[in-house]
Amino acid sequence: MALVHACGLPDARRAASEARRLLELGADVDEHSMDGLSALHAASARGHVRLALLLLQRGAAVDARDFGGRTPLHVAARLGCIPLVQALLGSRADARLPDAAGGVAAELARAEGHATLARVLEHAARTDLASGGEVVLHVYGLGTHPTLARLDVLCRLFGSGLYHTAIEVRYLSCGLEWSFGHTVEGTGVFAVVAGENRDHRYSYEVALGRVELSQVEFAALLEKLKEEWLGSTYDLVSNNCQVFCDALCSKLAVQPLPRRVKRMAGVARFATYLSTRLVHPGERTSHPLEQSATTRGARWETRQQRRRTLLRTGRRRTVLLSRTTAAAPLDTPRAENSKRGSTVPGAALRHGSVVTPSAQAPEEHEPGGGNISRIVPSHEEDVVHGTHPVGLC
Secondary structure (H helix, E strand, C coil): CHHHHHHCCCCHHHHHHHHHHHHHCCCCCCCECCCCCEHHHHHHHHCCHHHHHHHHHCCCCCCCCCCCCCCHHHHHHHHCCHHHHHHHHHCCCCCCCCCCCCCCHHHHHHHCCCHHHHHHHHHHHHCCCCCCEEEEEEEEECCCCHHHHHHHHHHHCCCCCCEEEEEEECCCCCCEEEEECCCCCCECEEEEECCCCCCCEEEEEEEEEEECCCHHHHHHHHHHHHHHCEHHHCECCCECHHHHHHHHHHHHCCCCCCHHHHHHHHHHHHHHHHHHHHHCCCCCCCCHHHHHHHHHHHHHHHHHHHHHHHHHHHHHHHHHHHHHHHHCCCCHHHHHHHHHCCEECHHHEECCEEEEECCCCHHHECCCCCECEEEEECCCCCECCCCCCEEEC
């Protein structure tokens, strides 16, 4: 009974941690309490979706009954937790089983005022749930106000429109569509019956491909998205329902939203960027166009800095070489040669030094026949600068 008690803890994270510890110690996943409740019953009564998924993965009986004939699906239906109902249905919970009083899950949900969930359960009772399903994009005209409708008609003349979008995965979402909206706190991900969002005007649907997932995997994906997409981060232009639907399509590995659906949102983002630059010309902005320009400028500056560093390094090496050569003792013939004041072309002046050809024996010549030159620091001798050949006095 320890596992049942752990699954019934109010805090979801503590309950999951304690249940995982007990399961690793060898606890029976199907143990029952004195009331006939299983661990899955306790997790469903608290609405712990992740814990229910853990128990289902460990092989918990999805249609286990308590003393009242209620299954975990009956408990989740009375609670009104749609993700939990989806997880149970994905594990082949039977939506047609009645409890001891003869009520099925859909009737229990409707009695508690969960009309949307009741329709989902009715759909599940009529449908043989399979693994995988078709991903469908539902497109609505934005809002129900007449002004928005007129603006939508005007935008469609230019090949776009003001749209609200939602994603349905048929046979996996149990007749629901998922989208994203603004909330003061908590997640902004919500579900309604597919094609029946009364806050917008339904327009058409687009098939985006097929996904091969189990309903448990799909429910786990939705739970992760709910944690990432908070309602307080919603923005009508930059972080809206279309951005969420694109992210969900990317997770499902299907086609992204059509361009004609996203075109007006892109225009709105660009207009917002322009208005920000005009009103606050000195203020930096994070628009993608400027981000790319900033990145290119940063790369160019990095290359220039690297070139300047290489030039400074090369000049420093030349100066060090000049000083080392000046400190070394000169051979007698070369010293006499430099005292006589040999004349060399002006091009022989390099970085403050005069290159004087040596007039010594063949061992001073390179194998290719060229003379080995001697670097003499310019501060050691008086050098006459000019367009004519440079001479040493």
